[in-house]
Amino acid sequence: GVEHRNLSEEITSVLPPARLALLRLISRAAQNRQLPIFVVGGFARDLLLNVPSFDLDCVVEGDAVDLADNLADAYGGRITSHQKFGTAKWRLNPKNTALQAALAEESPDADLSALPDSIDLISSRTEFYEKPSALPIVQKSSIKLDLHRRDFTINTMAVRLDGNHFGELYDYWGGLSDLKKGLIRVLHSLSFVDDPTRMLRAVRFEQRFGFTIEERTLRLMRQAKTLLKDVSGERIRHEIDLILVEKQVVSMMTRLADLGLMEQIHPALRWNDDLASQFMELFDLPLPRKYDFSGHPSEMEQKIQVAYILWLLPVFSNNLQEIIQRLRLKNNLSHMIQQAHDANIELDRRRKEPDSRLIAALQGCPPVVLYALWLHNKLTHQRNIIEKYAVQWRHVKPRTDGKKLMKMGVPASPRIGEILDELRAAWIDGRVSSEAEEEALLQHILHG
Ligand code: ATP
Structure with missing residues (x-):
């Protein structure tokens, strides 16, 4: 049955004033058109757990697109809607003066930066699955049935907004009881088959x-x-x-x-204590600045790239492409995953060789790949090499450059690159540590 508990107090104490004021505007608009409207999804769940929820998903028992159009007429912003599905997204415009005035009337000290970017309004509906894993067929229905199509009981609670009903908790499917018991429970036995x-x-x-x-x-x-x-x-x-x-x-x-x-x-995916500790190290600490991570994508997105690389490093090479395909990983990520794999194999193969040979295996790897390799190679000589390459050797250049070599009579050819690599390797391996020594080595390379 319906729980008639009222959550107004929780809403007032948990939500920032601007969000509360916005809900009041929606409450009034729905009341004027006699439309029952509910906030659903994580909102009620998070409210009862005392955490503010960021998404505002509203379900309307009636025409959601019409209501959204009305809100935009009154308070500006933009609507994207699909009449056929009864869905509308209201993108707010915090600069709209009518919106500002109405919010200020509700709550004079509302900080508009706490407004959401958008609100989803959806006509209540039921979904039928004709066959497992296919897209559902959608039909208009009551809020009760709308809530029934959801994943778990704790996500089936709704908070009513319109008029005097503001704050009423609708709990048809035992959500509150499971929330109190701390249980994740599906609503019916075919739930996982449906999706x-x-x-x-x-x-x-x-x-x-x-x-x-x-x-x-x-x-x-x-x-x-x-x-x-x-x-x-x-x-x-x-x-x-x-x-x-x-x-x-x-x-x-x-x-x-x-x-x-x-x-x-995918059967070749791995998880073990090593991966767990690598992930902890990755996600608990900021990305180390000395690796020169670029400013974009964001820190979090770069961490996610590192995470995928780490996760797939223990996978055998012959399964790698299949997993990349399976997860539809983007081209640049899949390239970095491959790069990390190749570099890691080479690092291992060359572990007894001079440092310059080890670092040659890292040539061209971006910071995301280098950091993943560093996290992966715990307590090994390789780890030191990776770090030294990332923070120091990557920036080592011999004093000699291509122009100078051509002036000295070396023809424009791959030979120039080879000579520069040789000089660079000498600096890295410590065989050269001054300009004079580099010059001597250069003479030796050119004239034997
Ligand atoms: P989060 O805090 O992670 O955003 P949420 O509960 O808001 O959690 P969303 O992914 O934003 O989750 O989905 C909103 C609501 O839509 C969910 O609460 C759930 O009721 C419903 N939902 C989402 N995905 C599914 C699904 N695969 N099957 C059934 N219901 C779903």
Whole structure:
């Protein structure tokens, strides 16, 4: 049944004033058109866990596109909508004066920078799956059924906004009870069959909140796990990307492996204590500045690239392309993964050779690859070499350059590059440590 608890107090204490004011505007607009409207998804869950939720997903029992158009008419911003699906996205324009005035009236000290960029408004609907893993067929319905199509009970709670109903908790499917017990539970026995990515989501929510996957849900997962094989690479990668930005990334990956889900993504994927400690080192510390990481993509995105490289380093070379394909990894990432693999094999093969030969294996590797290799090669001579190359040797150049060589009579040819490499290697191996010594070596190379 419906829980008639009112969450107004929680909303007021957890949300920044600008967000609260915005919800009040929506509340009024919906009330004027006699439309029941609810915030759904993570919002109620996070509210009850006392954490502010960032997304605002609203479900309207009625025409969501029409309501969104109305809001934009009154308060500016832009609407992107799909009449056919009953979905609208309202992109706010914080510079709109009507919006500013209305928000100020609700809450004079509202800090507009706390506004979301956009709000999703969706007409309540039910989804039917004609066959497993296919896209659902969508039909208009009540909020109750809309909530039933969701992944887990803790995500089925809704908070009503319109008029006097503001703050009412709608809990048809036992969400609050499971939230209190700390359980991740599917709503029906075919849930994972309808959408196998929910198995990955179950692990993510379980580990994020320190919850437990409920026993029957776990059993359903064991039965359904092979269906992950049929899920598209994009959807799998999307779920993994979501895991890689979570604080509990290591326990999530460990749980995926323990539940046998990782091997369903690809049997050659590995997870072990070494990887766990590499991931911890990667995600707990900032990227070391001495590697000269570039300013973009963002620090987090570069860490995610490092994470993929680390994860795939223990994979045998002959499985690598298959996994890259399976996860639809982007070209530049897949190139870096290959680079790291090749470099790592070479580092190992040349481990008894002089430093200049070892570093030649690293030539051309960007900081993301070098840092991944450094994390991977713990407590080895290779690790020192990688670090020295990244912070020092990468910048070592002989005093001699190509122009000088041509003036000395060396024809424009690959020979010039070879000579420069030889001089550089001499600096790195310590056979040369001054300009005079470099000159002597150059004479020796040229004239024997
Ligand atoms: P997060 O805090 O990670 O954003 P969220 O609960 O807001 O969590 P979203 O991925 O933004 O998660 O999805 C919003 C809501 O849509 C979820 O709460 C859930 O009810 C529903 N949902 C998302 N993905 C699925 C899915 N694969 N199957 C069923 N319901 C889903």
